[in-house]
Amino acid sequence: MDFKGQELSLEIGSDLSELARVAEILDTCWQSLDLDEDLQADLNISVEEILSNVIRHGSTSGEHPIALHLGVSGEEVRIEIQDSGVPFNPLAHPLPDPNAPLEQRRAGGLGIFMVIHMMDSVSYDRREGRNCLTLVRSRARKA
Numbered sequence: 001m002d003f004k005g006q007e008l009s010l011e012i013g014s015d016l017s018e019l020a021r022v023a024e025i026l027d028t029c030w031q032s033l034d035l036d037e038d039l040q041a042d043l044n045i046s047v048e049e050i051l052s053n054v055i056r057h058g059s060t061s062g063e064h065p066i067a068l069h070l071g072v073s074g075e076e077v078r079i080e081i082q083d084s085g086v087p088f089n090p091l092a093h094p095l096p097d098p099n100a101p102l103e104q105r106r107a108g109g110l111g112i113f114m115v116i117h118m119m120d121s122v123s124y125d126r127r128e129g130r131n132c133l134t135l136v137r138s139r140a141r142k143a
Contacts, residue, residue, distance in 0.1 A: 006033065008070040014055045014063055014083075019048055022068065033072055039139065042118040043077060046135055049111040050081050058085025058131070072139075076120075079135045088131060089124040091116075 008029055012018040023044055030040040047068070054066055067082040090112045116122050121136040 006072040008068070010068045010070075012051070012066050012068065014058065014066060014085075016052065016055055018055070019051060022051060023048065026070075029070065029072075035072075035077070035139065038142065039077070039137065043079070043135075043137060046115045046118050046137075047079060047081070049115055050133055050135070053090070053111060054081065054083045054085060054131070058083050058088070074139070076139055077137050080132060081135075082130045082132045084130050087126055089126075090133070091122065091124050 008025075010022070010025060012022060026044055026047060027040070030043070035043075051066065051068075058064065058066075064084050067080075069080040069082070071078045093112075112122075115135065119135045119137050120141060121134070123134045125132045125134075
């Protein structure tokens with residue numbers, strides 16, 4: 001972990017056991033930056049959802065490191081999650097309709113649906129053989 005004031009860079013293994021460690025590190029960062037509790041919760045849920053999907057579905061060859069980059073300014077929190085797994089843009093797939101009857105809903109997609117609604121901006125890019133998902137949330141926005 002490399003925490004310098006309002007920036008954090010962290011690399012984790014592609015194992016679900018890493019999620020608890022990431023949550024603990026993020027909680028420490030959020031508290032040191034005095035972020036609103038609702039904002040902290042939205043950020044933690046979003047990061048956990050994205051990381052768990054990357055860990056579960058990102059690689060067909062086993063272990064691949066995942067990088068998390070965090071930047072916090074007076075206006076926003078920006079989180080970029082990068083992995084070298086299978087190319088996958090979660091934003092290119094249709095989002096589920098939460099109002100559709102249960103029997104008409106397709107499996108999956110609710111996590112990215114939640115993330116999109118909790119963040120102000122979610123973007124995907126494939127750079128240098130890596131999936132790069134960027135989450136941005138205003139510090140001023142109320143839940």
